[in-house]
Amino acid sequence: MVKKIKGTFLLTLFFLFPPIYGWGQNGGGWDEEDYIDVAFSIPEIALIDMEPSNVHVKLSLKEQVNPGEAVEIGDGEDNSIWINYTSTLSSYSLGRSINAQVTYGTVPPGISLYLSASEYKGNGKGSMGSPTGTISLSNSPQTIISNIGRCYTGNGKNKGHRLTYTIEVTDYSKLEYSEASDLQVTYTISDI
Amino acid sequence: MTCRLLIQLVTFDSMNRIFLLIVFFLLVVGATGQPLVVTTSGGPSFHSSVFSLTEAGKNFKSRAVSQTKGYLDVTSTNYWYNYYSNYRWRISVYRYDVIWAQELSLQIKRVSNGTRVSNSGSISGGKSWISVSNIPQYFFKGSGAWSNIKLNFRLQNVSVLIPADDYQTTLVFTIYED
Numbered sequence: 001m002v003k004k005i006k007g008t009f010l011l012t013l014f015f016l017f018p019p020i021y022g023w024g025q026n027g028g029g030w031d032e033e034d035y036i037d038v039a040f041s042i043p044e045i046a047l048i049d050m051e052p053s054n055v056h057v058k059l060s061l062k063e064q065v066n067p068g069e070a071v072e073i074g075d076g077e078d079n080s081i082w083i084n085y086t087s088t089l090s091s092y093s094l095g096r097s098i099n100a101q102v103t104y105g106t107v108p109p110g111i112s113l114y115l116s117a118s119e120y121k122g123n124g125k126g127s128m129g130s131p132t133g134t135i136s137l138s139n140s141p142q143t144i145i146s147n148i149g150r151c152y153t154g155n156g157k158n159k160g161h162r163l164t165y166t167i168e169v170t171d172y173s174k175l176e177y178s179e180a181s182d183l184q185v186t187y188t189i190s191d192i
Numbered sequence: 193m194t195c196r197l198l199i200q201l202v203t204f205d206s207m208n209r210i211f212l213l214i215v216f217f218l219l220v221v222g223a224t225g226q227p228l229v230v231t232t233s234g235g236p237s238f239h240s241s242v243f244s245l246t247e248a249g250k251n252f253k254s255r256a257v258s259q260t261k262g263y264l265d266v267t268s269t270n271y272w273y274n275y276y277s278n279y280r281w282r283i284s285v286y287r288y289d290v291i292w293a294q295e296l297s298l299q300i301k302r303v304s305n306g307t308r309v310s311n312s313g314s315i316s317g318g319k320s321w322i323s324v325s326n327i328p329q330y331f332f333k334g335s336g337a338w339s340n341i342k343l344n345f346r347l348q349n350v351s352v353l354i355p356a357d358d359y360q361t362t363l364v365f366t367i368y369e370d
Contacts, residue, residue, distance in 0.1 A: 153248075
């Protein structure tokens with residue numbers, strides 16, 4: 001009888017009050033864990049713009065006065081525009097490049113319109129692109145800056161790459177008098 | 193007859209001893225067993241604008257504070273503990289990375305005590321930002337049972353120089369007897 005009462009008492013202790021001795025808790029030791037998940041995405045970004053914006057570049061030839069002499073270049077060069085860019089890439093991306101092409105109008109016959117980008121300058125950070133040298137602008141895209149990695153050039157004038165436009169008479173036989181020709185040059189940053 | 197009585201007495205005493213030992217064992221384990229658990233809810237979320245740009249040449253803002261908060265409960269399944277005990281404890285935290293960039297720093301701080309569940313208790317520490325690493329580190333400590341201890345989170349060193357990816361880590365909170 002005494003045994004039965006004791007047994008019942010023990011069973012009651014054991015099964016009805018498990019919290020008293022910590023049964024059912026994590027391992028029964030003095031440590032317990034829980035978790036909070038943290039998740040976010042850094043997207044791939046490729047942005048370029050010109051600084052200052054909405055600036056028109058004006059290049060011209062001088063009016064010929066003396067027959068037989070070479071045509072003089074008037075405003076033959078402009079380097080007032082800078083190109084800024086920001087580029088984020090995944091670990092698997094090879095990099096980016098910037099192409100330029102004439103997307104409105106055509107370069108007048110007998111004249112070449114050249115474009116070059118300077119080495120990077122500014123207070124940005126990261127893997128900046130490398131200028132590819134001078135290109136003769138046309139309606140086909142051509143690379144002016146290559147091997148852009150993850151970087152930002154800084155925003156504004158005197159940051160990024162200075163762009164230089166020049167014109168040159170390359171074929172007098174095709175040279176024609178014309179009123180001003182408007183051209184639009186479009187820059188595109190794209191994955192390699 | 194005397195001998196038989198003696199055997200019965202010895203047996204009875206042994207049973208008593210065993211009974212008392214078991215009761216003692218349960219009481220000791222009950223007194224020293226783990227009464228506290230830490231439970232989390234909520235968590236950080238970062239607005240998509242943190243990782244977007246509208247102006248070429250710029251970097252992301254280096255610091256991003258979570259829009260939402262996380263919460264910790266320090267309670268027990270032991271009824272008596274929840275209301276009358278005043279056990280001292282401490283919380284540690286570490287980061288278990290799934291996908292992470294080492295340049296990124298995930299920081300955490302406690303922004304409120306929450307609500308005290310036990311009759312007495314206190315909380316201290318954890319009110320300044322700490323960078324959570326992959327090694328458990330002390331976060332804050334206290335005594336008694338509490339609910340809705342509010343936490344805030346932020347990212348440091350956010351930059352376009354960090355590879356674009358879907359980052360994921362887990363903050364692991366552990367409660368210890370102090």
